[in-house]
Amino acid sequence: MKETADAINRIPPDEVGPFAVLIKAQKLEREGRKILHFEIGQPDYQCPNHISEAGIQAIRDGHTKYVQTAGIPDFKEAIQDEIEKTRGFRPTSDQIVVFPGGNTAIFYILAATLNPGDEVIYPNPSFPTYGLSAHYLNAKHVMLPVKEENGFRLDPGDILDRITDKTKLIIINSPQNPTGAVTNKKEIQKIAEIAEEKNIFLFTDEIYSKMLYDETHYSASVQDKCQERTILIDGMAKAYAMTGWRLGYAVAPPNVAKKMCELIVTSFSCVPAFIQKAGIAALKGDQSFIKTNMDLYRKRRDVIVSGLNSIPGFHCTVPQGAFYAFPSITGTGKTSIELADLLLNEAGVACLPGPAFGPYGEGFLRFSYATTIDTIKEAIEAIKKVIS
Numbered sequence: 166m167k168e169t170a171d172a173i174n175r176i177p178p179d180e181v182g183p184f185a186v187l188i189k190a191q192k193l194e195r196e197g198r199k200i201l202h203f204e205i206g207q208p209d210y211q212c213p214n215h216i217s218e219a220g221i222q223a224i225r226d227g228h229t230k231y232v233q234t235a236g237i238p239d240f241k242e243a244i245q246d247e248i249e250k251t252r253g254f255r256p257t258s259d260q261i262v263v264f265p266g267g268n269t270a271i272f273y274i275l276a277a278t279l280n281p282g283d284e285v286i287y288p289n290p291s292f293p294t295y296g297l298s299a300h301y302l303n304a305k306h307v308m309l310p311v312k313e314e315n316g317f318r319l320d321p322g323d324i325l326d327r328i329t330d331k332t333k334l335i336i337i338n339s340p341q342n343p344t345g346a347v348t349n350k351k352e353i354q355k356i357a358e359i360a361e362e363k364n365i366f367l368f369t370d371e372i373y374s375k376m377l378y379d380e381t382h383y384s385a386s387v388q389d390k391c392q393e394r395t396i397l398i399d400g401m402a403k404a405y406a407m408t409g410w411r412l413g414y415a416v417a418p419p420n421v422a423k424k425m426c427e428l429i430v431t432s433f434s435c436v437p438a439f440i441q442k443a444g445i446a447a448l449k450g451d452q453s454f455i456k457t458n459m460d461l462y463r464k465r466r467d468v469i470v471s472g473l474n475s476i477p478g479f480h481c482t483v484p485q486g487a488f489y490a491f492p493s494i495t496g497t498g499k500t501s502i503e504l505a506d507l508l509l510n511e512a513g514v515a516c517l518p519g520p521a522f523g524p525y526g527e528g529f530l531r532f533s534y535a536t537t538i539d540t541i542k543e544a545i546e547a548i549k550k551v552i553s
């Protein structure tokens with residue numbers, strides 16, 4: 166067999182990530198085992214009907230042809246309105262690029278900004294695509310540990326300490342996956358100032374921007390309105406329960422947006438227009454269900470956090486956003502992978518080992534609590550039986 170390319174070989178096989186664990190869990194289910202699912206980060210309910218109907222209607226209306234690479238004008242306009250409403254500035258149309266999900270946008274942003282050998286500072290643990298894309302592009306990883314004692318928030322001082330003359334990009338994410346941490350306004354402002362002073366690209370992943378429990382989301386993009394160096398992503402997957410629709414967007418300096426479009430032309434061409442039409446319905450339609458769902462997540466959060474804290478050897482801080490609990494499990498004496506395997510095989514609870522999000526995830530597990538309170542309670546009891 167002939168060798169595959171070096172760049173692709175730099176992406177290691179996924180053995181402990183959400184899809185790998187889901188496959189293991191489904192195998193056990195096929196063997197007749199009952200599994201309680203906490204591995205995948207997606208809402209457990211359907212997106213509101215008016216969104217699906219808009220997508221179906223758009224197919225009926227014939228919005229099924231190739232369309233503009235950067236996105237159809239009416240969806241881009243809805244995004245301009247959305248950014249103006251939520252971030253306080255109105256980007257120009259040439260700053261917006263529509264992607265099939267935030268995940269895809271991450272790769273394109275890194276590809277548009279990083280040369281081999283450039284340094285990229287990004288949180289650890291964090292959403293795996295940052296590190297894997299950087300590996301693919303042969304950029305140099307500079308890990309920014311997010312610490313439990315700091316509530317997993319990003320520390321501007323730690324970022325400053327890691328900047329060298331090779332630093333090209335800083336990646337931040339708040340609310341954060343896998344910890345649920347929300348970095349506060351003062352800290353985000355400071356990070357944006359550092360990026361400005363040092364003239365470094367700042368990529369702010371705001372995919373959970375509508376999913377905060379107490380604080381209001383603050384965006385690093387406010388500083389330069391994505392004109393100079395800040396690149397923002399947001400999307401429909403989480404708050405609108407549209408994970409399978411694959412729809413997200415980036416707001417970027419016009420030169421970066423243009424380069425990303427050139428790469429899109431040579432890859433996926435465009436996001437289907439009927440999907441973007443559904444996106445318009447999401448952004449422009451009734452938003453009240455988001456608050457209703459966040460109230461529901463808050464109840465689930467409170468149950469899972471107190472449940473996890475009642476398990477010997479576990480310690481869980483209270484997440485301020487998203488739907489992830491990230492307990493420390495060092496008190497159990499097991500590694501994260503050992504414990505996640507034990508919980509799956511013995512307790513029938515599928516969760517993720519922290520190292521699925523990078524080496525600093527060792528000593529933690531991630532539970533996505535986008536599931537019912539009954540399932541959460543059942544899982545806590547099942548874990549307790551296996552642990553004690």
Ligand SMILES: Cc1ncc(COP(=O)(O)O)c(C=O)c1O
Pocket residue numbers: 206265266267268269292338341342370372400401402408412413
């Ligand atoms: C931090 C973060 N960014 C981006 C994404 C990608 O979201 P999607 O591609 O579904 O829009 C995810 C998904 O879990 C995420 O957690």
